[in-house]
Amino acid sequence: xxxxxxxxxxxxxxxxxxxxxxxxxxxxxxxxxxxxxxxxxxxxxxxxxxxxxxxxxxxxxxxxxxxxxxxxxxxxxxxxxxxxxxxxxxxxxxxxxxxxxxxxxxxxxxxxxxxxxxxxxxxxxxxxxxxxxxxxxxxxxxxxxxxxxxxxxxxxxxxxxxxxxxxxxxxxxxxxxxxxxxxxxxxxxxxxxxxxxxxxxxxxxxxxxxxxxxxxxxxxxxxxxxxxxxxxxxxxxxxxxxxxxxxxxxxxxxxxxxxxxxxxxxxxxxxxxxxxxxxxxxxxxxxxxxxxxxxxxxxxxxxxxxxxxxxxxxxxxxxxxxxxxxxxxxxxxxxxxxxxxxxxxxxxxxxxxxxxx
Numbered sequence: 178x179x180x181x182x183x184x185x186x187x188x189x190x191x192x193x194x195x196x197x198x199x200x201x202x203x204x205x206x207x208x209x210x211x212x213x214x215x216x217x218x219x220x221x222x223x224x225x226x227x228x229x230x231x232x233x234x235x236x237x238x239x240x241x242x243x244x245x246x247x248x249x250x251x252x253x254x255x256x257x258x259x260x261x262x263x264x265x266x267x268x269x270x271x272x273x274x275x276x277x278x279x280x281x282x283x284x285x286x287x288x289x290x291x292x293x294x295x296x297x298x299x300x301x302x303x304x305x306x307x308x309x310x311x312x313x314x315x316x317x318x319x320x321x322x323x324x325x326x327x328x329x330x331x332x333x334x335x336x337x338x339x340x341x342x343x344x345x346x347x348x349x350x351x352x353x354x355x356x357x358x359x360x361x362x363x364x365x366x367x368x369x370x371x372x373x374x375x376x377x378x379x380x381x382x383x384x385x386x387x388x389x390x391x392x393x394x395x396x397x398x399x400x401x402x403x404x405x406x407x408x409x410x411x412x413x414x415x416x417x418x419x420x421x422x423x424x425x426x427x428x429x430x431x432x433x434x435x436x437x438x439x440x441x442x443x444x445x446x447x448x449x450x451x452x453x454x455x456x457x458x459x460x461x462x463x464x465x466x467x468x469x470x471x472x473x474x475x476x477x478x479x480x481x482x483x484x485x486x487x488x489x490x491x492x493x494x495x496x497x498x499x500x501x502x503x504x505x506x507x508x509x510x511x512x513x514x515x516x517x518x519x520x521x522x523x524x525x526x527x528x529x530x531x532x533x534x
Contacts, residue, residue, distance in 0.1 A: 206317030288300040397451060417519075
């Protein structure tokens with residue numbers, strides 16, 4: 178890891194904010210990756226290496242950022258690479274609920290730097306906290322003002338937890354010795370380079386697709402979306418799918434409705450369904466994609482009806498237990514089959530939703 182932070186931005190909308198943050202972060206001794214300084218050689222490989230060699234990715238979120246295929250690939254790659262992501266809003270813009278951007282950052286705490294808002298100091302504190310979690314040995318070249326004045330300053334109050342979709346402002350609502358084997362950075366660069374290569378041949382169509390998909394009204398087309406981890410939940414998903422369709426329910430499942438861009442499809446599936454049914458297992462909890470789906474469903478206030486497909490209890494400090502602790506799961510595993518009770522529960526929830534489909 179060579180950099181503390183990588184700033185991801187759309188040049189047309191984010192250059193001024195990028196320069197401001199770059200100056201402030203460097204003043205505090207942080208090593209920052211930005212394209213205007215570190216871009217060299219092949220563009221796509223450089224971007225992938227920037228993500229792989231940074232602990233934290235800071236996307237400067239705007240409408241132009243969401244519509245940019247390049248920004249989309251960067252942030253999706255950061256999510257897939259399990260980088261810490263700290264979003265910054267640089268304009269008064271809220272991504273649509275069915276957009277790829279909303280799926281990735283809707284559950285994250287964000288900071289505002291636009292108009293009368295300037296949360297740069299709060300952002301720095303958030304970055305410092307995240308770097309402590311990363312346990313990086315890469316130290317700032319000089320102490321930050323927070324570190325320098327720790328002995329004579331009152332402690333900063335704990336930041337209020339917030340998410341991108343629910344703002345914290347009252348007025349706003351993811352053999353080392355073998356020379357032929359690629360390093361993680363090289364592998365990451367190779368994977369992202371392939372993605373960019375495919376993209377470059379259809380840039381106009383991609384931009385048009387993202388504009389259309391990002392702006393479509395969330396039409397409710399499905400009664401239920403089943404969320405599951407494929408290697409562990411496919412059998413139960415197929416069983417439920419058959420049973421629900423016998424009762425004429427419209428069900429969203431990835432093996433049938435997945436088309437085009439992954440994050441867009443997932444966000445649209447959640448937004449266009451009344452009830453969200455996660456098939457809970459240990460593998461589900463450990464899956465980044467399953468976590469994104471369930472957190473997004475909770476954020477946009479979908480009815481969530483969990484189903485346990487194995488005798489597994491999430492740890493007390495897990496994200497999964499936090500979401501499901503106040504919900505009674507149905508059981509479909511071993512000698513227990515509560516499919517009939519589950520269907521009754523779904524019917525009750527749909528009556529509350531007053532669906533017309």
